[in-house]
Amino acid sequence: MGEVSRGELDELRRRLESCEERLHHGDTTLALLDQRLRQIDNKLSELGVFVQALRDRPARHWDTVVSLALQWAVTLLLGYVALRLKLS
Numbered sequence: 001m002g003e004v005s006r007g008e009l010d011e012l013r014r015r016l017e018s019c020e021e022r023l024h025h026g027d028t029t030l031a032l033l034d035q036r037l038r039q040i041d042n043k044l045s046e047l048g049v050f051v052q053a054l055r056d057r058p059a060r061h062w063d064t065v066v067s068l069a070l071q072w073a074v075t076l077l078l079g080y081v082a083l084r085l086k087l088s
Contacts, residue, residue: 004012
């Protein structure tokens with residue numbers, strides 16, 4: 001094996017520094033991507049809760065409608081029975 005010249009050492013040193021810079025940039029980019037993905041995940045979770053609340057609203061609305069209809073039906077039935085008993 002031959003000796004390595006000063007120019008070759010400088011070139012290797014420059015290439016190593018370039019690789020280190022790219023590696024550091026890649027780590028920084030990954031950290032930023034990870035942070036952004038966590039933010040997106042949190043937003044999706046919030047949207048999921050919101051969508052579920054919207055999905056539950058019509059069901060609660062119909063529960064209220066049915067409950068009121070049954071209350072009125074029972075009230076009318078009791079009123080009819082009381083009226084029939086009073087008239088007899």
